[in-house]
Amino acid sequence: MSYMPSLALGLCLATIALPAFAQEGSALSPRVVNEAAVPQVMAKAVDDFIIPGYRNLSNKTAALATATAALCQAPSPASQDKAKAAFSDLVQAWSTIEIIRLGPALAQNRFERFLFYPDRKSTGLKQVQAILAKSNETATSAATLKGKSVAAQGLGALEYVLYGNGSETLVGKTGDFRCRYGVAISQNLDSIANEFLAEWQKPDGIQAAWKNPGPGNPEFRDSKEAATELLGIFVHGVEMVKDQRLKPFYAGTVDGVEDKGHPKSAIYWRSENTMPSIAANFAGLKTLFDVADMQSLLPEDSRSVAGSADFVFKSVIGISQNIDGPIADAIADDKSRGKLDFLTLNTVDLLGRLNKDFGGAIGLGAGFSFADGD
């Protein structure tokens, strides 16, 4: 794209020009979270990011269920394209909100049922192929599909149905079983999305706990615990992109040696949603960072930490959106590989800013990750 040179320059500045906060002497200096700001930050996170995010997810799953049902009723290339477009829309919505991997997402295996990834042993692929090969009718009803393996009922399974080997049958009658399995997955995703939304919308449920940290709270006993949980979303979110989403398909250039890449290990490679999904992960994190007003948690003299993080967020979103087409092509192309290297570098930089700099500034003396026990 035409704006690449200036974008690249911006990224260079992001990696070299910003002052590192956690130098010797400051890393262990006593810092405290701005306790008074915490309840409002938590409330904004819930009201302005989490609930709207799950509402958007629910809208997209409903649209997908409609589109897949229409495909089965009137199979055609046009209706298949509509179903695929609805799938990609849903991947965007999910990738924005999947960073909230806590609370209702941890209950009843909802996260894994929605997205089973990484699937190192191709468990999901084998199960989906078996369902298709045997025309297992119990997979064509959302009610019975729900009880099957988590790997056979979520986004990965649906991607194979819509894009995998044999998906060309969806435009005709021979694809009937495959299509009905796709509808069941879509309805299952819609049910899970509605559960997410309902759980977060309950006035006396998790949102009440998030908005009122304190003694007797089922989630957070005090403001620091709440702020730590919130910061954890960012640190774990960036770590997830780095370790689970980027590294499996391209490890970068290490000591001058370029990784040849593993495009088929990339998430959503079949539907070419790998980079759009990664961009949405980062965009979701940045939106949450901004709308929750994370910087208000920082002591006055440390607010530049938030500005630095925000700058790198913009960089990683921009570069992710700038890598187009099949991921195998991107890995094979020198220019795109350079962008991936840049993205990897900036992702590591972002992690440090959130983990050490932000964590240190809100009183986690040795940084967020250091404090995760084990």
Add this chain to the structure above:
Amino acid sequence: MGATTGLIDRRTFIKMAGAAWVATLGARGAFALERADAVFASAFMAPDGSFGVATLTEAGEIVERTALPARAHGMAYSAASKRTVAFARRPGTYAMILAADGSAEPIVIAAADGRHFYGHGCFSADGRLLYATENDFAANRGMIGIYDGTSAFARVGEFPTYGIGPHDMTLSADGRMLAIANGGIETHPDFGRTKLNLDHMEPSLTLVDTETGALIQKHALPAELSRLSTRHVDIGPKGEIWFACQYEGARDGLPPLVGHFSHGADLAFVPLPESTTEALANYVGAIAVNRAEGLIGLTSPRGGVAVTLDARSGAVLREQRVTDAAGVAAARPGFAVSSYGGRFKDHESRVAWDQHIVRLSRS
């Protein structure tokens, strides 16, 4: 031997460690070293982000420190061979063995191909063998790596842990069994520290024969406690094995967090008061037994608390607020507790103490 593969060239590393050691040893440190009264060791992170391991006095003052190539986690000590080991934090690839009296150069071992360390291990009763919890990540099997202390800690074999995601491991009182906390969480180095199976965890505690590697006893946690990761163990006053857990479920789940079992006997959870379970924030980061005084020490960085239990009755004797509580080890009297903020007993140092402390003597 193991050090010929992996990330670290041993000679380069020792040079680096030696230089850093000299650089960090100020006049005060040299004075402390002469006293030779080191009774604890713990890993730490320095203010500049570098990692090391330090020995400390009974009062919690640093005696000496040495650099480490990456973050360490658990430690072990052998009174018989006077050696201390620091294990890399999961999914780490190195362990460093130090002669406690400084009589020999440190030895760095690297994880074998297809394995990584989980951050804990222990020595055999005679101090000649070192056992490390490891991950056979391709097969998702917990393993015990066996290293020969008489031969520069060459890897001489391995046993299964009979579980997934082993974490802490200790030697039984009679020296014939390894007691292992299989946390039940699947991880893979490709995906960093991400927990891959929170929907189907398989926590268990096992006893494994040190001679044959045979499974002697296994306690899988019941289905309703499948999100309760069994992580740390220590040996009680009567040889019973105490274990402590970390809950991966909801914050208000209030699961049992501490218990004990023995060879031939079933698991028994200690019914802690609800207020103590809440204070521990569903997360015990470290456990230690003071055998001489019949006490169990627990720390929770999440809850910011250190708890002392009576080993006989399980009663809570003491609950102390310690911000970012990290390690715990038997002291005289009671326990030494450290923190991420640099506190060790009542002494503050400019380091972030890591999660575990080892006592350099039998207590």
